[in-house]
Amino acid sequence: MAAPLPAAPGGSRGRRPRRPSGDDRERAILTTAEDLLGRRPLADISVDDLARGAGISRPTFYFYFPSKDAVVLALLDRVVGEARESRSAALRRAGDDVRASWRGALEAVRSTFAAHRALTSAAASLLATSAEVRALWAAIMDGFVEETAAAIEAERARGAAPAGPPARDLAVALNWMNERVIHVTYAGQTPALAEDDLIDVLLTVWLRTVYGSDIPGTAPA
Amino acid sequence: MAAPLPAAPGGSRGRRPRRPSGDDRERAILTTAEDLLGRRPLADISVDDLARGAGISRPTFYFYFPSKDAVVLALLDRVVGEARESRSAALRRAGDDVRASWRGALEAVRSTFAAHRALTSAAASLLATSAEVRALWAAIMDGFVEETAAAIEAERARGAAPAGPPARDLAVALNWMNERVIHVTYAGQTPALAEDDLIDVLLTVWLRTVYGSDIPGTAPA
DNA sequence: AGACTAATCGACACCGTGTCGAGTCGCTCG
């Protein structure tokens, strides 16, 4: 995971504070951020809050992170890796039960998001303002799309799925659908799905899109 | 110096009041906002920019709008109405060609978004911070979902569409998919679809979801 | 011990927001 993590001055990441727990500070900032995000939206958290929470002064905060956003980015980086890995694993753990394999991929992403609702909301709000967050998000979505497209193509190749639009295009649509539906559902917005129905509904759309025909019955006279 | 945007609204009609009327000012603020949003993101536009663009001072701005967000909300309100209406019309203009009817609904939303990319991006960034914008957005999505669910149920009732998850649940997923895919595509983010393929891909997913079966072929031994 | 470096923070400059109070303008009514 080589994302633009916060490095203080020089390029390489070598800072190893010996005595007074300098690296602890970084961790303290991170956990403070996670904690505060659970209580109020990112916009209502100032650098000062983060600093005080970590037991340091505001200027000192800037020794560790270039900005508030960078903290969220660092947090996000971890979670994104988690999601990616757990999803790939689920997809690889396919076996012969195709349906279970798709379900596993959906479930992997869902559970990761669910475990980090607060962070996810913060990320969503940065999506609009931070190019770095946008890049990170694009990267993970790209990975999902790539993987999904490959799976669709494999299914088409073995004759299980019908032809249609480019696999990648379907994958783009399906993965963004997931992103949004999962997000609104866990962020408590509307219109959303019930948390318990989430996976079933998404899975239905995925399966019908990948395997289903798109020829509607003609209208009755 | 500050050059007020639309100084003389036209008329060969004589004798406007020396001072431009309040309505003119309000309109000037709105058009300034629209104009500036075409050049830079909302976050880079200050109340002062809006005020100067409209030829008034910053405090005067607050006479017309309570905040920068309220301006975007006002703009958004118009566009949302437009989208809603044009989509309902398309859906009502159905006729017996079911496929064309679905396509029309998709196209209606697409073209409205496309005609107001800048505003849409601004709205997206406020989604995180403004409860009013969130409410407005939720309202329009709710309307879409309601309409979509009714259409799906009608198709099921006449035997054209198979049973499955509640129509409303499918409608939620499909409409959020549209929202997101259209947004990333027109905002130039990734992964996105080509603008020309947008409708075809979305339509495929919609049709397969509404009319298709979700039973994948079993894997070969 | 002297030198060097990571870490720390007080103080400051800056920017954007929102409000207050003191006006101005043009209209209407007695």
Place this chain on the structure above:
DNA sequence: CGAGCGACTCGACACGGTGTCGATTAGTCT
């Protein structure tokens, strides 16, 4: 006509947040 009113305007200010600079301390390394 001129007094009064309500719509409108803006200079000045208070506030809260950001990011930076320079001085200072505390440990580490010859």
